[in-house]
Each structure stands twice: as structure tokens, then as C-alpha cells.
Amino acid sequence: EVQLVESGGGLVQPGGSLRLSCAASGFTFSSYAMHWVRQAPGKGLEYVSAISSNGGSTYHANSVKGRFTISRDNSKNTLYLQMGSLRAEDMAVYYCARAASSGWYAEDWGQGTLVTVSS
């Protein structure tokens, strides 16, 4: 069974930093691209970042480019999102998701971790 468990969320002040982790199990982590998707309170889904299976290719939405960095450690079956210069508009539940083997849609999702940006 595919399991994705996010951690690292919490309360951070504007301008602060946070690193999210997503521990993966139940599949060969190193064979799959991964995504981060976020959802602000009461809002829709926003695609944030993606990384290829070997980490050689990454994507960041314009809204987070230069502030967030996606990475992965295939030896630890873990996906990361390093977030910096956090703003109020970054407050959201952050989901990690596994891309399908047949395309870059999100086949499996974690439960999410809440990031609150407030002074």
C-alpha cells in the first residue's frame, strides 16, 4: 500500500523558513516523480513544485520560484520542500503526491501538513 506522510508544518513568522518532509513507503520511491500541491484555507488546489524520479529535473510555480526548493533523497525515500521568505499567502495545507508511472498526474496523495504564516 502506498503511504505518503508529510511532516514539518507549523507556525512560522512572515519572512521565516520551514522545511517540509514527505516520507514514502509501499512503492519504489526512486522510480517515481513527485509533486507538492497546496490548498489555502477554503480555496482550491494550487500546483507548487515537482521533481523527477532521479531529482535531475525540478519545477516551481511562479508564485514560489526563488523562495521554495523541492528536493529528494532516494536513499531515505523522502521528498522535501524547503520554504523561505514565507508570506501570509503561503499559508496552506501542503500535500505531497506521487506522480503516476504513465503521466505527471497525482495518483496518490498524503494527508497534508498545515503551514501557518503569522506574526
Next chain:
Amino acid sequence: DIQMTQSPSSLSASVGDRVTITCRASQGISNYLAWYQQRPGKVPKLLIYAASTLQSGVPSRFSGSGSGTDFTLTISSLQPEDVATYYCQKYNSAPRTFGPGTKVDIK
């Protein structure tokens, strides 16, 4: 960037009704379109990929169609457990944008 729109933004229908949600891409995306269901307070769930392929375990009352710029998600007979927000997503290339969502509830 390609923009994704959905209509309607919300709808209310009776149990057993046929429900159709439309998703439109601002440029052609072939069939690189997925649909997700997010029940209230829950995690999004993949329903359909490649515009019309039903994900394993998804009830057959859900179906998808379309190609290019216009896509539809159809629920053939609405059930109480289908109360949710439905999102489309393009995935042919980055950014893999989501539509704004369509909220479905029971009349």
C-alpha cells in the same frame, strides 16, 4: 501558461440525477487531463486520467470525455457520497495547473 477553467463553479442536484461538469483549457492539451474528487475535509482523490480512463476502484457512474481544449466529467447517477469539489488538472507539461473546482451538493 495554459489556463484551466471549470463550469459551473457549483451545482446542486438530486440523488439519481445525471451531473456534468465542464473543464476548458486555453490551449490544446490533447488528452492530458485528470479529474480529482475532494470530499469535505478530505484529501483529493484521483478519479480519471488521460481524459477518460477511470482510476482503479472508482465507481463506474463516473466517466470522462474530451480532447484538445474541452473536457467533461459526468456522474451518471448522483449519490450522497459524491458530495465533493471536483478539480480538473492538465498534465501535458509544466505548469500542471488545476482548474478552480466545481462544488457539487445534494438538493
